[in-house]
Amino acid sequence: MLSLLLFHFGAPAIRHSETNSTPIELILDSPETEQQVAPQLVASPEIQQNTTHALARPEKPVEPAVAEPADPAAPVRAVPVVPELVLPPVQASPAPSGLAIPPVAPSAISADSVRNAEAIYIGKVRAYLQTIKRYPTGREASLQRPSGIVVVWFMVRRNGEILDAGIETSSGSMLLDNAALATVRRGVYPVFPFETWPGKAQQHFTVALDFIPAQ
Amino acid sequence: MKLKIALFISTISIYTTAVAEDTSDVGRIVVEGISPGNGLMIQEETPKARSTVTRTAIEQKSSLNNSFQLINLLPGINSFSYDATGLFGGGVRMRGFSSDQLGITIDGTPVNDAGNFAVYPQEFGDVENLQEVFITQGSTDTDAPHIGAAGGNIGLVTANPFDQLRLRAQQTLGPNNTSKTFVRFDSGYLGDNRLKTFISYSEAKADKWKGVGKADRKHLDFKSVLNLDAGSSLSAGFLWNKTFTHNLRTLTQAQIATLGRNADWGIVAPQHLAGNNGTAQVEVRPADRYYNLNLNPFENYIATLKGNFQLTPTLRLDVEPYYWYGYGTGGDELRTLSEGAAGSTLGGGIRDINGDGDTLDTVMIYGGAVTKTHRPGITFRLATQIANHKLMVGYWYEHTRHSKTQPAVLFGNDGNSVDPWLQNSANYLLRQDGTPYQGRDFLTVSTAKSLFLQDGISLMNDRLNLLLGLRHTGISRDFTNFASEGNTTYHNIKRDYFKTLPSLGARYQVDNEQQVFFNVAGNFRAPPDSIYYGLANAGVPINVTAETSTNWDMGYRLAGKDLSVSGSLFYIDFKDRIASAYDPINAISTNYNVGNSTTRGIELESAWRFQPKWSVYGSLTYTSSRIAQDLRTGLATYEATAGKQFPDVPNWMAGAALQYRDGPWTTSLSAKHTGKRYSTLVNDESVGAFTLFDLDAGYRLPSAALFRDPTLRFNVYNLLNTNYLYLNSLSSFTTRALGAGGAAPSYYVGAPRTFSLMLSADF
Numbered sequence: 001m002l003s004l005l006l007f008h009f010g011a012p013a014i015r016h017s018e019t020n021s022t023p024i025e026l027i028l029d030s031p032e033t034e035q036q037v038a039p040q041l042v043a044s045p046e047i048q049q050n051t052t053h054a055l056a057r058p059e060k061p062v063e064p065a066v067a068e069p070a071d072p073a074a075p076v077r078a079v080p081v082v083p084e085l086v087l088p089p090v091q092a093s094p095a096p097s098g099l100a101i102p103p104v105a106p107s108a109i110s111a112d113s114v115r116n117a118e119a120i121y122i123g124k125v126r127a128y129l130q131t132i133k134r135y136p137t138g139r140e141a142s143l144q145r146p147s148g149i150v151v152v153w154f155m156v157r158r159n160g161e162i163l164d165a166g167i168e169t170s171s172g173s174m175l176l177d178n179a180a181l182a183t184v185r186r187g188v189y190p191v192f193p194f195e196t197w198p199g200k201a202q203q204h205f206t207v208a209l210d211f212i213p214a215q
Numbered sequence: 216m217k218l219k220i221a222l223f224i225s226t227i228s229i230y231t232t233a234v235a236e237d238t239s240d241v242g243r244i245v246v247e248g249i250s251p252g253n254g255l256m257i258q259e260e261t262p263k264a265r266s267t268v269t270r271t272a273i274e275q276k277s278s279l280n281n282s283f284q285l286i287n288l289l290p291g292i293n294s295f296s297y298d299a300t301g302l303f304g305g306g307v308r309m310r311g312f313s314s315d316q317l318g319i320t321i322d323g324t325p326v327n328d329a330g331n332f333a334v335y336p337q338e339f340g341d342v343e344n345l346q347e348v349f350i351t352q353g354s355t356d357t358d359a360p361h362i363g364a365a366g367g368n369i370g371l372v373t374a375n376p377f378d379q380l381r382l383r384a385q386q387t388l389g390p391n392n393t394s395k396t397f398v399r400f401d402s403g404y405l406g407d408n409r410l411k412t413f414i415s416y417s418e419a420k421a422d423k424w425k426g427v428g429k430a431d432r433k434h435l436d437f438k439s440v441l442n443l444d445a446g447s448s449l450s451a452g453f454l455w456n457k458t459f460t461h462n463l464r465t466l467t468q469a470q471i472a473t474l475g476r477n478a479d480w481g482i483v484a485p486q487h488l489a490g491n492n493g494t495a496q497v498e499v500r501p502a503d504r505y506y507n508l509n510l511n512p513f514e515n516y517i518a519t520l521k522g523n524f525q526l527t528p529t530l531r532l533d534v535e536p537y538y539w540y541g542y543g544t545g546g547d548e549l550r551t552l553s554e555g556a557a558g559s560t561l562g563g564g565i566r567d568i569n570g571d572g573d574t575l576d577t578v579m580i581y582g583g584a585v586t587k588t589h590r591p592g593i594t595f596r597l598a599t600q601i602a603n604h605k606l607m608v609g610y611w612y613e614h615t616r617h618s619k620t621q622p623a624v625l626f627g628n629d630g631n632s633v634d635p636w637l638q639n640s641a642n643y644l645l646r647q648d649g650t651p652y653q654g655r656d657f658l659t660v661s662t663a664k665s666l667f668l669q670d671g672i673s674l675m676n677d678r679l680n681l682l683l684g685l686r687h688t689g690i691s692r693d694f695t696n697f698a699s700e701g702n703t704t705y706h707n708i709k710r711d712y713f714k715t716l717p718s719l720g721a722r723y724q725v726d727n728e729q730q731v732f733f734n735v736a737g738n739f740r741a742p743p744d745s746i747y748y749g750l751a752n753a754g755v756p757i758n759v760t761a762e763t764s765t766n767w768d769m770g771y772r773l774a775g776k777d778l779s780v781s782g783s784l785f786y787i788d789f790k791d792r793i794a795s796a797y798d799p800i801n802a803i804s805t806n807y808n809v810g811n812s813t814t815r816g817i818e819l820e821s822a823w824r825f826q827p828k829w830s831v832y833g834s835l836t837y838t839s840s841r842i843a844q845d846l847r848t849g850l851a852t853y854e855a856t857a858g859k860q861f862p863d864v865p866n867w868m869a870g871a872a873l874q875y876r877d878g879p880w881t882t883s884l885s886a887k888h889t890g891k892r893y894s895t896l897v898n899d900e901s902v903g904a905f906t907l908f909d910l911d912a913g914y915r916l917p918s919a920a921l922f923r924d925p926t927l928r929f930n931v932y933n934l935l936n937t938n939y940l941y942l943n944s945l946s947s948f949t950t951r952a953l954g955a956g957g958a959a960p961s962y963y964v965g966a967p968r969t970f971s972l973m974l975s976a977d978f
Contacts, residue, residue, distance in 0.1 A: 118239065122239055122240075122241055122242075125241050126241050126242055126244065129241065129244055130244060131727065131776070132727050134246070134258060134260060134774075135246055135248035135249070137257060137258070137259050137260045137261055137267075138260075138261040138265075139261075139349070139356045139358065139359070140598075142267070142349045142370060143323050144523070145346070145372070145375070146446075148446070149243075153238070162676070167528075170446075170528035171446070172445050172446020172447075172525050172528070173446050173525070174528070174529060174531060174598060174599075174600050177528070177600075178600070178605060178673070179246075180246075181677070182673065182677035185677045186676055186677050186678060186724060188727075197239075203239055204237065204238045204239070205238065205240070205241055206238050206239075206240050207242065207243075207244060208242070208243040209243075209244050209246050210243055210244065210245045210246065211247075212245060212246070212247045212248070213247075214248030214249065214257070214269050214270065215270065215271075
């Protein structure tokens with residue numbers, strides 16, 4: 001029982017990025033899709049206004065445009081502009097854990113505003129990590145004074161809860177790897193705004209922590 | 216040519232590769248070790264009481280200072296220096312334990328004297344090359360190579376060579392003929408950005424602030440770092456130090472009253488009596504001795520090699536051998552020696568010293584204890600990460616040959632001895648059979664070992680951290696007394712002192728800024744080899760065990776944006792203190808375990824940047840240390856020490872530094888208040904409280920032509936010219952000052968106001 005408590009596996013894992021398959025780009029970012037989406041942006045503001053109110057009409061789960069790995073060269077599944085298809089906005093307020101959050105219809109939100117909102121969220125995470133970052137301390141850290149860059153990956157739920165984290169690229173120092181992982185793990189992240197990462201229950205992040213000893 | 220460490224051990228990571236998915240990159244965040252309080256504090260996270268002074272604070276102080284002066288403002292610390300410069304030496308107390316009860320390391324290499332654990336801070340590296348000094352109050356680190364650390368450890372960390380090619384020159388000047396010239400050459404990264412080296416040399420001197428005489432120090436530091444692949448590195452370091460110092464005279468309170476604070480050793484060379492064959496000339500030493508025969512010449516070097524190998528991202532091997540060599544003598548070396556059988560029963564007696572043809576005389580000579588130490592040692596450490604456990608296992612081994620002799624040489628009517636270093640045996644005064652006179656002749660061969668294990672456990676998403684430590688540490692002493700005038704019988708004593716010492720630390724992160732911690736650690740201090748001297752005289756069995764202490768801390772830390780606070784409550788249970796007392800089992804007065812004591816208190820430190828250019832650091836320490844039992848001085852006689860405070864441990868100490876930084880200006884006004892201290896074990900003499908103020912100012916001049924970053928620094932010591940005294944004692948104290956059988960304790964007189972000016976430039 002004690003061993004279950006004290007030993008929990010899954011951290012820190014070292015996963016070297018070269019062993020992964022190429023990361024999948026958000027469809028919305030691929031150059032071809034931009035052209036197709038752009039003309040539809042004009043229509044979106046009206047839709048967005050309608051989506052701010054909850055509606056009685058039951059939500060229709062819509063297959064999100066980026067459900068499975070798609071060939072970037074393939075034509076985009078059109079972001080349907082269906083004025084009457086409005087869904088209650090998915091407020092990413094604390095949903096009971098484990099519950100599937102109904103995906104947001106891509107039509108309701110423009111690609112630009114999604115990217116903006118995501119960038120804003122990433123900015124918040126970045127600013128937050130800036131406040132909780134710590135250079136490691138202790139006898140080992142004082143004598144070794146390690147420096148290096150650790151790339152940490154972490155999965156955050158829509159409700160801001162951290163799901164898991166691990167080392168993407170080691171710095172070559174266990175002290176720094178542990179300090180980086182500890183910083184990320186201890187974090188209490190903001191809740192995802194509803195328009196970010198539509199249709200996803202969690203998001204995968206990476207951050208590179210560059211440790212420099214006190215000069 | 217790339218160097219590769221071709222050892223691929225599979226990592227112990229049980230983690231299933233997640234389904235590849237899109238990733239949002241938060242970007243690059245620089246994490247720099249910051250020190251609020253301008254270098255007097257760091258944002259500590261270790262689950263034990265710990266304080267640090269970084270380079271930012273070190274470089275503001277005078278370059279002449281020694282490392283103990285640099286940590287004076289930290290909580291729990293009471294450091295003293297025999298003069299303002301620090302060249303004459305000094306000491307430190309931490310939670311009441313003196314420097315010979317603490318473990319000191321330089322880059323992980325132990326520097327306490329192998330026999331009696333004394334430390335001499337003027338022998339350490341130049342502070343220009345010092346990166347950091349860390350102290351762990353009360354607890355000795357699990358992997359620290361100490362067998363004499365009852366009260367915690369202090370670690371000095373040397374700076375790494377600079378990344379770029381650079382030549383740095385510094386010149387410091389001050390009154391009392393104070394001068395230090397320092398030159399350092401950094402090669403910068405050579406070819407392939409892997410190897411960088413620095414070498415520095417300095418010469419420092421200062422006259423004694425009272426009396427006649429001076430300190431002369433020559434020092435060399437060298438460090439080279441070779442970066443290998445994947446986080447591995449090799450580094451080599453070398454330190455050489457040679458000091459020749461005239462000692463400052465300590466005075467009792469009665470002497471200060473009659474002779475004045477500036478009384479020092481005599482300045483008239485003692486004159487020898489004209490020899491006369493057939494009559495006995497009996498020379499008598501002058502009452503105030505002679506300054507030029509009261510010396511402390513010492514030479515030492517330390518060579519360290521570190522191999523740090525990151526075998527896999529989660530497995531690291533450290534191999535760190537070192538070699539320490541020291542030779543020197545010191546103290547009041549003006550003595551007398553009698554010729555013939557009166558001087559020695561060995562070797563047919565002492566030969567004619569003054570050359571008058573007879574062996575009837577008693578002649579003044581120059582002689583003192585000469586110590587010579589060879590100390591090779593090595594530490595092995597293996598660290599790995601398994602799931603949420605950071606495990607470390609290691610072994611430290613050290614073999615010391617420590618010899619103590621006491622030869623004698625002549626000195627002339629000009630007051631110069633023929634061999635101040637006592638290093639040329641051709642100068643030694645001899646017995647009739649040709650062997651040299653030796654006031655003592657000991658050889659201690661010590662083998663120190665420590666097997667240690669540490670587990671750092673991260674729980675609850677790293678909000679809870681546990682640090683478990685276990686070490687089996689000890690020393691085997693092999694002491695030999697060779698026949699000498701001090702003890703004419705040859706004998707040999709072998710003793711082992713080993714202890715298993717656990718420690719447990721826990722830290723809980725309450726929120727982003729606050730944490731609480733708890734720590735309990737066992738420490739031990741093997742008996743110093745001086746316990747054998749006394750017993751050797753009487754030829755009785757040794758009845759001494761090691762001193763042990765258990766240190767408890769409970770603390771709180773706040774690491775805010777502009778405010779950092781760290782505080783701890785502590786309790787130390789110190790057992791089997793070794794002191795000179797009456798051993799009833801062996802029925803003699805000797806060094807043995809006299810009893811227990813408890814120390815409790817509070818340590819607080821805080822750094823607050825209250826304006827963009829202004830910050831303040833403060834520390835407060837309350838210590839109450841009580842002796843548990845009375846001290847036995849005879850079969851049925853005792854000294855009333857029970858319930859008394861330990862000497863030289865003030866109840867209250869406070870430190871503060873107000874700092875201003877604006878562009879090229881850095882200024883700091885600091886103050887240290889030391890409360891009233893007792894001077895004897897029965898608390899019948901005390902020395903008053905005092906506050907010392909220092910001012911440190913630096914100005915960076917604009918770079919011009921050849922000179923890069925020229926800097927001017929001005930340091931004032933004891934700004935208000937306060938009168939104060941330091942007790943002259945380490946871990947042994949005067950029992951009683953007053954009454955029959957009492958002995959007045961002696962003090963170092965505190966140095967008056969002085970200043971130094973330094974100019975530094977890079978090329």
